Structures are given as C-alpha cells and as structure tokens.
Amino acid sequence: MRSAYGVETVRAAERELMARLPDGALMQRAAAGLAAVCAQLLRGGGPGRRPARRKVAGARVGVLVGGGDNGGDALYAGARLARRGAGVYAVLMDAGRAHGGGLAALLAAGGRVVERLPERLDLVLDGLLGIGGRGGLRPAAAALAAQADTARAAGALVVAVDLPSGVDADTGEVAGAVVGADVTVTFGAYKPGLLISPGATYAGTVRLVDIGLALPARPEVSALQDADVAGLLPVPGAESDKYRRGVVGVLAGSGQYPGAAVLAVAGALRGGAGAVRYVGPADQAVLARFPETLIGTGRVQAWVAGPGLGDGRLAEVERLLASDVPLLVDADGLRGLSPEALRRRTAPTLLTPHAGEAAALLGVDRASVEAQRLRRARELAERYGATVLLKGSTTVVCDPAGQVRVNPTGTPWLATAGSGDVLSGLAGSLLAAGLDPLDAASAAAYLHGRAAHHAAADAPVTAQQVAEALPAAWRTTSEASGAGGRARRVGVSGT
Numbered sequence: 212m213r214s215a216y217g218v219e220t221v222r223a224a225e226r227e228l229m230a231r232l233p234d235g236a237l238m239q240r241a242a243a244g245l246a247a248v249c250a251q252l253l254r255g256g257g258p259g260r261r262p263a264r265r266k267v268a269g270a271r272v273g274v275l276v277g278g279g280d281n282g283g284d285a286l287y288a289g290a291r292l293a294r295r296g297a298g299v300y301a302v303l304m305d306a307g308r309a310h311g312g313g314l315a316a317l318l319a320a321g322g323r324v325v326e327r328l329p330e331r332l333d334l335v336l337d338g339l340l341g342i343g344g345r346g347g348l349r350p351a352a353a354a355l356a357a358q359a360d361t362a363r364a365a366g367a368l369v370v371a372v373d374l375p376s377g378v379d380a381d382t383g384e385v386a387g388a389v390v391g392a393d394v395t396v397t398f399g400a401y402k403p404g405l406l407i408s409p410g411a412t413y414a415g416t417v418r419l420v421d422i423g424l425a426l427p428a429r430p431e432v433s434a435l436q437d438a439d440v441a442g443l444l445p446v447p448g449a450e451s452d453k454y455r456r457g458v459v460g461v462l463a464g465s466g467q468y469p470g471a472a473v474l475a476v477a478g479a480l481r482g483g484a485g486a487v488r489y490v491g492p493a494d495q496a497v498l499a500r501f502p503e504t505l506i507g508t509g510r511v512q513a514w515v516a517g518p519g520l521g522d523g524r525l526a527e528v529e530r531l532l533a534s535d536v537p538l539l540v541d542a543d544g545l546r547g548l549s550p551e552a553l554r555r556r557t558a559p560t561l562l563t564p565h566a567g568e569a570a571a572l573l574g575v576d577r578a579s580v581e582a583q584r585l586r587r588a589r590e591l592a593e594r595y596g597a598t599v600l601l602k603g604s605t606t607v608v609c610d611p612a613g614q615v616r617v618n619p620t621g622t623p624w625l626a627t628a629g630s631g632d633v634l635s636g637l638a639g640s641l642l643a644a645g646l647d648p649l650d651a652a653s654a655a656a657y658l659h660g661r662a663a664h665h666a667a668a669d670a671p672v673t674a675q676q677v678a679e680a681l682p683a684a685w686r687t688t689s690e691a692s693g694a695g696g697r698a699r700r701v702g703v704s705g706t
C-alpha cells in the first residue's frame with residue numbers, strides 16, 4: 212500500500228521528531244536524500260530524456276529557490292552536488308528570504324547565485340515551494356516556474372523538491388502556473404497531491420526519502436499495490452460452487468444501447484462471481500456473445516444497474532434501491548438519484564460516476580469536478596451516504612466514512628466508449644463475491660487499469676479488449692505479489 216498524508220499530519224510528525232533531534236537535522240536528511248537522487252539521475256539512472264553524463268562532476272545544475280524551507284532543501288542539495296564537482300547556479304525568488312544556512316553552504320561549495328537560469332543545464336531543482344505553498348503561484352514564482360519549463364524543453368531534467376511548486380499538497384489541485392517535473396523527491400511521506408491528478412501528472416516519477424517521521428496508521432489517501440489487490444481477489448476453495456461464489460445481476464442495456472449490456476456482462480464474467488444474471492431487452496445480444504449468462508430475474512448477491520439503460524427504466528433501479536442487496540449504480544441509473552433513497556438503504560451501495568455524472572449529482576460544473584477530484588468524491592460519498600468511485604484521469608474511491616483510495620494503474624487509453632461499462636460489471640462481480648464496496652471498487656479499478664495496459668501496449672484499445680485482458684491482469688497482479696491470491700468469503704447469501 213502506498214500511503215499519503217496531508218500537510219497538517221506531516222507537520223505534526225515533523226514537530227514531534229524535530230523536538231528530539233539537533234537543529235537542522237531533518238533538513239540535512241532531506242537534502243542528502245535529494246542530492247543522492249539527483250546524482251543518480253545525472254549518472255544516467257533516471258528518465259532518459261537526454262544522454263547520460265555518467266558523472267556528477269562537470270554537470271550543470273540550476274536551483275530555483277523560494278523563501279521557505281523548500282528552498283533550504285534545494286540549496287543544501289545544490290551544495291552537495293557542487294562539492295562533487297557540479298556547476299550549480301541558484302536563482303533566488305526573493306534574495307532577502309532565501310534560507311541563510313543553505314545559501315552559505317552553496318556559496319562555500321562553489322555554487323553561484325545568478326539572475327536567471329543559464330542555458331544547457333542537465334538538471335533543475337524546483338525548490339520554490341513545498342508543503343507551505345498556498346493558492347496559485349504568485350507572479351514571481353510563476354516567472355521562475357516558466358524558466359524551469361524552458362530549461363526542460365531544452366533537455367534538462369526537472370526534479371521537484373517535495374512536490375512540484377504550484378500543486379496543492381493535500382488535494383492535487385493546480386490553480387494557474389505549475390512546475391512540470393520529471394521526478395519528484397518527496398520527504399517523509401507521499402502527499403495526496405502527488406497521487407491525484409492534475410497534481411500527479413506534474414509530479415513525474417515520485418521518489419520517497421525516509422527522514423524518520425512517525426505517521427499515523429491510517430493514511431488520508433492510499434493507493435493499493437499488487438499485493439494488496441491480490442489479497443482481496445476472491446479465489447474459489449475446494450468446496451465452492453457457482454452459487455457460493457456469488458451471482459451478480461446486471462440491469463443494463465436498451466434498444467438504443469445493447470452494447471452496454473454486453474460490455475457490463477463481459478466485465479462481470481471476469482470478476483470472480485460464479486454466475487452472471489442479465490435482466491433487460493438486450494438478452495439476445497448478450498447470449499449471442501456470452502451463452503454462459505443466466506437470463507431473467509432471480510437470486511443474486513449484488514446488482515449492477517445503469518449502463519446503457521436509457522430513459523424510462525428508473526422504476527427498476529428504484530426497486531433495486533429499495534432492496535437489501537448490495538448495489539452498484541452507474542451511468543443512466545445515476546440520473547435523478549435521490550440522496551434520501553440511498554441513505555435509507557441497509558445494504559452497501561457503490562456509485563460509479565464519471566466527472567459529468569458526478570457534476571450532475573452535485574449540481575456543479577464538470578470542470579470543477581475534474582479540477583477538484585478528491586473534494587468532489589468526498590462530497591458525493593457524504594451527501595449520498597454511499598461509496599463513490601469517481602472515474603477519470605485519476606480514479607478516486609471514497610467511502611462514507613471518509614476513507615480514500617486512488618488508483619495507480621490507470622491509462623488514458625481507457626478513455627474509450629464502453630470501458631466504464633466493463634468496469635461496473637467487474638466491480639459488481641467483486642461485490643457479489645463478498646468484497647465491501649471500497650475494496651470491490653478499488654480492486655476493480657486496479658485490474659481494469661492493468662487490463663488496459665495489457666491490451667493497449669501503447670496503442671488504441673477497445674472496451675471489449677479491456678474486458679478480454681482482465682484474466683491476464685488478474686494473473687499478473689497475483690503473480691507479481693507472490694501471493695497467488697487467497698480465498699475469501701464464499702457462501703454469502705442474498706435475495
């Protein structure tokens with residue numbers, strides 16, 4: 212599990228540790244870790260955007276220095292690189308506020324202060340602001356961020372100190388100018404803003420430097436990894452039968468959108484339930500593609516309602532809302548959903564909107580959902596008393612108790628018609644197999660993203676191909692974790 216902590220939590224842990232250490236010790240730990248990563252990158256051990264120099268001596272390094280401790284980290288790291296023979300050029304955002312000790316160390320090591328970044332740099336350190344940044348970059352910082360962009364376009368690697376300046380550490384929101392980094396070296400803990408877009412897209416590869424912070428057991432945001440997901444996947448035991456493995460019902464498709472039913476069933480068949488039951492007018496299309504599907508109403512352990520339902524079927528969704536069976540609501544099923552109806556439910560509910568659907572549920576515009584994914588997912592979960600999987604550039608899953616997971620496996624190739632239908636079938640199948648909504652949603656998003664990588668291999672991919680790649684995604688997730696999955700909770704009951 213990759214765990215991320217917000218600014219207040221990191222600051223509290225920092226205070227607690229600083230009280231037990233000599234002055235400046237934490238900054239030295241941070242700077243040492245940062246310089247080590249930079250040296251490795253200069254020697255050719257990182258994203259290969261320019262031919263490796265193979266050594267630190269003779270490298271040209273620019274340092275952008277803000278007025279807080281983030282600038283201090285960058286200056287001390289610059290001093291370490293200068294001592295190893297790099298030419299280091301620091302640009303100070305505000306000469307009167309640059310970290311005194313860091314600046315003295317840099318100058319003593321042979322580094323120079325310059326008016327603007329010189330040309331032909333190998334690497335630029337973004338030490339403008341870190342977790343002390345508030346709101347959009349002010350003009351002086353924005354001007355230096357633009358210099359970082361220019362250097363990057365000319366071939367320099369940009370390394371963000373703690374987080375890219377302009378990214379909100381707690382949310383990943385970006386208001387205006389921002390530094391685009393190839394690598395972010397973050398201290399003590401991942402920050403939510405490094406895992407959630409748009410912030411995550413500016414962070415590049417994130418490297419964590421341990422500085423000894425003691426953090427609470429429960430992170431504010433987490434991202435499951437192979438071993439976590441493998442541990443959640445339902446594996447049949449010797450005594451399993453198809454009913455004990457769980458049956459998932461799919462209420463989807465219409466005359467206008469029969470394909471949505473086929474794709475939701477395609478996802479559901481690969482999600483670990485023992486059987487898939489389809490209800491709706493696209494039964495012939497579903498059977499033609501998947502003869503193993505059960506047709507018509509009957510006992511299920513979870514329902515998926517909504518993909519391609521079109522208009523006029525809300526009464527069927529409402530009946531499911533009134534039942535005590537776990538329920539996933541997606542797409543057309545989300546229209547006109549009332550918070551009261553959801554709050555009355557006794558069984559778990561999972562909503563899987565994309566940004567547009569989330570915007571409609573919240574009565575805001577789509578852009579504000581895309582810009583504030585974490586905040587909007589939390590609002591939805593709270594207002595509707597349900598677990599919410601907000602799809603898109605970073606898929607965010609949030610439960611009503613405020614637990615948040617973000618999916619690390621997504622790819623923009625998934626932005627293709629019908630891939631959301633596959634996801635809802637898959638997540639519903641995991642619900643039917645007995646996973647709770649938070650686990651079902653985050654495991655489904657993980658496998659779905661992995662399947663897209665398998666199927667796409669850097670080329671366009673269709674929703675059907677994503678569904679077909681799900682078994683490979685399941686297998687590689689289990690194999691990579693070394694766990695091979697483990698049996699869990701078969702034999703659930705429902706109506």
Ligand SMILES: NC(=O)C1=CN([C@@H]2O[C@H](COP(=O)(O)OP(=O)(O)OC[C@H]3O[C@@H](n4cnc5c(N)ncnc54)[C@H](OP(=O)(O)O)[C@@H]3O)[C@@H](O)[C@H]2O)[C@@H](O)CC1
Binds near residue numbers: 241341348374
């Ligand atoms: N936590 C830890 O364990 C450790 C933390 N460490 C490091 O300390 C960093 C935090 O340092 P920090 O608290 O000094 O804040 P920092 O990020 O430098 O920003 C403050 C400066 O930015 C300015 N500023 C703010 N907003 C702005 C804007 N929109 N546009 C422009 N300017 C803006 C603000 O100006 P002001 O608002 O005060 O005028 C002030 O000058 C942390 O990220 C990590 O790198 C490590 O050394 C060791 C362990």
Ligand SMILES: Nc1ncnc2c1ncn2[C@@H]1O[C@H](COP(=O)(O)OP(=O)(O)O)[C@@H](O)[C@H]1O
Binds near residue numbers: 565
């Ligand atoms: N830019 C993106 N990066 C990663 N994943 C994306 C991106 N855009 C969309 N996706 C994913 O693609 C899927 C699209 O689902 P959805 O919008 O419901 O499409 P449809 O309704 O056509 O099935 C979701 O899993 C979503 O997370």
Ligand SMILES: [K+]
Binds near residue numbers: 375
């Ligand atoms: K920074």
